[in-house]
Amino acid sequence: xxxxxxxxxxxxxxxxxxSGTVLAQNQEQVKAQNQEQVKAQNQEQVKAQNQEQxxxQNQEQVxxxxxxxxxxxxxxxxxxxxxxxxxEQKREALMECLSEDQKAMVQHNKEVREQNREMVKGNxxxxxxxxxxxxxxxxSKETQKENKAGxxxxxxxxxxx
Numbered sequence: 001x002x003x004x005x006x007x008x009x010x011x012x013x014x015x016x017x018x019s020g021t022v023l024a025q026n027q028e029q030v031k032a033q034n035q036e037q038v039k040a041q042n043q044e045q046v047k048a049q050n051q052e053q054x055x056x057q058n059q060e061q062v063x064x065x066x067x068x069x070x071x072x073x074x075x076x077x078x079x080x081x082x083x084x085x086x087x088e089q090k091r092e093a094l095m096e097c098l099s100e101d102q103k104a105m106v107q108h109n110k111e112v113r114e115q116n117r118e119m120v121k122g123n124x125x126x127x128x129x130x131x132x133x134x135x136x137x138x139x140s141k142e143t144q145k146e147n148k149a150g151x152x153x154x155x156x157x158x159x160x161x
Contacts, residue, residue, distance in 0.1 A: 050123040054116060061112055068105045073097075 072080075079085070079093045098106065124132070 047123045047125065050119065054119060054123070057112065057116055061109065061116070064105065064109055064112075068102065068109065071099075071102055071105070 076094055076097060079090055079097070082090065085093065095103075095106075
């Protein structure tokens with residue numbers, strides 16, 4: 001009888017020790033998962049903040065582009081509207097006749113675009129990256145259709161791509 005009680009007590013003690021160990025492991029796993037979730041949420045918040053900053057910078061860039069367009073002379077506008085020139089020819093001709101202030105605007109705009117591009121690369125979610133790829137593909141298809149229709153790429157939207 002003593003042996004049976006001893007056996008039951010040892011079994012009960014082993015069960016308590018085992019369940020305590022399992023509970024401790026489960027608590028560690030839950031703690032690690034919670035930390036990962038908090039880290040992921042913090043990363044998403046940082047991305048969202050960066051994206052808001054990018055949107056603001058984009059709006060400023062649009063304003064700078066409008067300011068540049070407003071600074072163009074009639075001669076410069078005529079170059080941009082010339083349907084007989086390729087995009088590259090227009091760019092070269094325009095760059096030759098820009099004032100120093102206009103050249104500075106172009107250079108500043110280029111630097112800001114590069115900074116934004118680098119910032120965007122690190123802050124997009126996979127879904128956003130895929131959406132950008134899809135948009136680019138659609139634009140590419142439209143451009144190809146326009147080129148086949150005889151437009152030849154001249155006189156397009158002039159969106160600076």
